[in-house]
Amino acid sequence: GDSVTQMEGPVTLSEEAFLTINCTYTATGYPSLFWYVQYPGEGLQLLLKATKADDKGSNKGFEATYRKETTSFHLEKGSVQVSDSAVYFCALTGTASKLTFGTGTRLQVTL
Amino acid sequence: GAGVSQSPRYKVAKRGQDVALRCDPISGHVSLFWYQQALGQGPEFLTYFQNEAQLDKSGLPSDRFFAERPEGSVSTLKIQRTQQEDSAVYLCASRVGRLTFLDNSPLHFGNGTRLTVT
Numbered sequence: 001g002d003s004v005t006q007m008e009g010p011v012t013l014s015e016e017a018f019l020t021i022n023c024t025y026t027a028t029g030y031p032s033l034f035w036y037v038q039y040p041g042e043g044l045q046l047l048l049k050a051t052k053a054d055d056k057g058s059n060k061g062f063e064a065t066y067r068k069e070t071t072s073f074h075l076e077k078g079s080v081q082v083s084d085s086a087v088y089f090c091a092l093t094g095t096a097s098k099l100t101f102g103t104g105t106r107l108q109v110t111l
Numbered sequence: 112g113a114g115v116s117q118s119p120r121y122k123v124a125k126r127g128q129d130v131a132l133r134c135d136p137i138s139g140h141v142s143l144f145w146y147q148q149a150l151g152q153g154p155e156f157l158t159y160f161q162n163e164a165q166l167d168k169s170g171l172p173s174d175r176f177f178a179e180r181p182e183g184s185v186s187t188l189k190i191q192r193t194q195q196e197d198s199a200v201y202l203c204a205s206r207v208g209r210l211t212f213l214d215n216s217p218l219h220f221g222n223g224t225r226l227t228v229t
Contacts, residue, residue: 004153034217043222044202046218098144098156099154099218103153
């Protein structure tokens with residue numbers, strides 16, 4: 001079945017550092033890929049998405065590129081801020097069209 | 112407009128009690144999902160409705176879990192004879208369109224109901 005594997009957290013960075021959160025997936029067919037973010041005390045929000053190979057999703061300075069050859073969708077940001085502290089979830093919709101989530105990666109950004 | 116609303120925000124139940132969790136999706140959204148999120152884990156799919164029809168309940172962990180959406184809007188997730196392993200955050204999400212392979216419109220999530228079974 002479909003599955004998503006994320007790097008374990010927490011990831012702790014200083015403000016303005018470069019961020020990478022790794023995500024790889026297993027799915028049949030051609031899944032769509034998503035990053036969701038959960039800020040403290042809030043619900044899950046869609047951060048960005050990519051629907052086909054080589055697409056790049058971007059939002060709020062975050063980017064992720066759909067790499068079919070490596071089955072990856074790594075999340076990156078060039079300069080993180082304290083306000084980016086949250087839990088980030090990689091997810092996909094495969095042939096079943098249901099969202100399958102990874103376990104989440106907690107990001108802590110300090111001054 | 113209003114987002115997905117869930118109530119109660121927190122629920123504490125004694126083992127063996129029945130609980131009912133409510134979800135008000137975004138008005139007009141056809142698709143409604145329930146997810147279960149255990150502590151430190153990602154959300155796990157429970158069930159899916161298209162309007163009032165429950166089209167997929169493959170994720171419900173046992174026959175103690177029951178969900179309904181009788182008029183195609185508000186949905187209720189009921190858990191009978193709660194057990195400690197049912198403790199989790201229960202998330203509701205809605206989407207404007209139907210669940211099809213070609214429809215990748217985003218899910219809109221509520222803030223969840225945190226259920227603690229003591």
